[in-house]
């Protein structure tokens with residue numbers, strides 16, 4: 001009796017996807033102006049949103065829309081004292 005191997009076919013399917021289609025983790029830039037305030041300032045290129053957490057914050061970035069950046073930075077600075 002032959003057994004099918006669904007995991008193997010799944011691997012073959014994912015291997016058919018071009019590596020170029022994968023999101024690049026390091027494909028990010030920094031808002032230099034915002035960085036001078038002490039914010040993380042990582043820009044999420046797909047959305048144009050910016051991280052307004054403290055520069056050396058723990059965990060993942062918290063991206064906000066451009067028009068909310070100034071308010072979000074001010075709020076984080078007031079809350080966290082940086």
Ligand SMILES: [Zn+2]
Pocket residue numbers: 040041042051052053057060061062
């Ligand atoms: Zn960040």
